[in-house]
Amino acid sequence: MDEVDRIIAAWQAEAPGLDTEPLAVLSRVSRLARHLDLARKRCFAAHGLEVWEFDVLAALRREGPPYELSPGELIHQTLSSSGTMTNRIDRLTDRGLVERQANPADRRGVRVRLTGEGADVVGAAMDDLVAFERGVLEPLTPSVRHQLATALRTLLVDFEAPAGD
Template sequence: MAEADEVDRIVGAWRAQRPDLDFSPMEVLSRVDRLSHHLEHARRAAFARTDIEPWEWDVLSALRRAGEPYQLSPKTLLQQTLVSSGTMTNRIDKLVDRGLVRREADPDDGRSVLVILTESGLIRVDAAITRLIDAEADLLHSLSPTERTRLVALLRHLSIGVESV
């Protein structure tokens, strides 16, 4: 028999009490929930070693993923980070104060500004992504490359199905 985990214990107890129910959704999603807690802890640790907060990561990584010259409008940052306008303004202000981003007038629209990743921000986000990938790889150490590929496909399929509802 395969190795048992805490979800097996919980589901087994429920099955004994409610044999009329199909607990397969709980078997999947309880594990996803437990894994998300481990992932959150690993991410926070990786970011702490780089002296950034998770919310800072959201903004800095969006700018980094944009490619050179690492700039986006506040509106685009809002869309990518799913926070309110006031929250984004506050976050940009704090990142400017830390020297991780700067604001410049948008040359294509004098009424708008662009948020631009500074050299310090670039160094910080590049260090963070390296540490994050290492931490996430550690979480997946028990899976073979083939298992990872299968899991990616299954999770993508599940994600698309959930998001299309």
């Protein structure tokens, strides 16, 4: 029995006609997300990073050489606003983890490029994150992990569909 089972039992006692089936899945997803967020914060902090810093650095790193994106592309990938991203780029630049470069295709634009130090930090943090998350999933068989990933993708795709689709 977990905390969600206790919550459902309490609702069933208090409101016997209430359909609590969605709670059995989504309350667990929500609680697991909170636990994972806290664990990720600890993982990234061990590398001197905030979660948002990891998100920006990881977006650049997974682009492949030359590890750069426009601020607009970073906004899209990290689900942040323009003002927020400008502040984040400034702070990461001050730390020497990224650098701004002129956009050769548009002289008015800039590209944000991961530095060697930024690549090292995000790489080490990613290694630790994957090791931790592998441990989280260890109780599940590979088949169950695949089924879970597929089911969660089905739910997530509607939330992440571009507007107008």
